[in-house]
Amino acid sequence: KAGVTQTPRYLIKTRGQQVTLSCSPISGHRSVSWYQQTPGQGLQFLFEYFSETQRNKGNFPGRFSGRQFSNSRSEMNVSTLELGDSALYLCASSLDVDRTQYFGPGTRLTVT
């Protein structure tokens, strides 16, 4: 069974730009969660989607948004990028959010 895939793996953007990251979950998994990971803050929960509905949202500004498609693939978007948005963005899929989450390799975003 193929694992969670994320694209792109690496991204360099400048301040003020926007970015869209993609996540394809494990086949059959309907829950997709997004996390931001930085050395100082650890793993911070962004949001979780299940069957195209956002069920939970972390404490991030409205510049961070996401969506999920009918095939469970998910995208997250960050608008008006700031230097502090530089991080590893991880996507995790599971049968449901309280079940084991399987992580993708992450997208390393650098904002200059």
Next chain:
Amino acid sequence: QKEVEQNSGPLSVPEGAIASLNCTYSDRGSQSFFWYRQYSGKSPELIMFIYSNGDKEDGRFTAQLNKASQYVSLLIRDSQPSDSATYLCAVAYNNNDMRFGAGTRLTVKP
């Protein structure tokens, strides 16, 4: 506020020793508890999960859960240098919410 607390470490143990990693959580409604391992530059990978009070063993790993004390721990027996990583505790809550601790960095010295 749903909090998951871990000692950030670093925790250093000699090869062959037992490493003990601890995690406390704030919400008594928590249902499921997970331990993930993350090597530097890699994404987290599941070690084990536990739902019920008591101990759960898997090879060299033992997870211990005490819901009354809101405490979950991970013991690694016969620690190996390859166990050197950051260990993340995760707690799933009733309302479809999963939160991670900041992680404990473990170093196993040969």
